[in-house]
Amino acid sequence: MNDRLIRRKRPRDSALRDVFLEHLKKAANVSDAARAAGIDRKTAYNWRKGDPLFSESWRLAIEEATDLLEGEARRRAIEGYDEPVLHGGRLVCDAEGQPVTRKRYSDGLLRMLLRAHRPASFGGGRTTPDHDDLPPVTSEGDDAL
Structure with a gap:
């Protein structure tokens, strides 16, 4: 049963991560991006810490937002x-x-x-x-x- 819960959360987490990154690209603001994704800022930082691919996507989103600025x-x-x-x-x-x-x-x-x-x-x-x-x-x- 625990495996089922983990599998159910992963697609949702993936969608939330995508929403977070899309908003991060626009404003380079972690708080705003977390609010848009409906997550706590700490969750986003935990994802970044535990997932190198997400961490790199975060870095690229900040770069894109900085280019806009x-x-x-x-x-x-x-x-x-x-x-x-x-x-x-x-x-x-x-x-x-x-x-x-x-x-x-x-x-x-x-x-x-x-x-x-x-x-x-x-x-x-x-x-x-x-x-x-x-x-x-x-x-x-x-x-x-």
């Missing part, structure tokens, strides 16, 4: 974002009643991205950027990639 930082730094205009604590609207916005850019995010990718020029903590995930450069040109 970096993309958003880059967008805000370069393309900017629309900020509503306030006057006297009230939203300013145009003649049609639409909120007036101004384009804002984040110099702080731009500096952070430059320090991360060009530390020698812009004074980051690392001496070389981390590009271990890029394909190796070959002498055969772009066709080799």
Whole structure:
């Protein structure tokens, strides 16, 4: 009977792990991912500790979420974002009643991205950027990639 209980839990655990990892990919937040999967944070950490495959999936989910964050930082730094205009604590609207916005850019995010990718020029903590995930450069040109 104990074996039956274990077998019944495994498919459910697998589905819960999938839900957890999908949410972890989006926000890199263990608490939110655990809530979405309906599990306790400790359960997720126990799974990570006891299952190397799950641990690697966790690491990859965090990497994916971090890539999303970096993309958003880059967008805000370069393309900017629309900020509503306030006057006297009230939203300013145009003649049609639409909120007036101004384009804002984040110099702080731009500096952070430059320090991360060009530390020698812009004074980051690392001496070389981390590009271990890029394909190796070959002498055969772009066709080799």
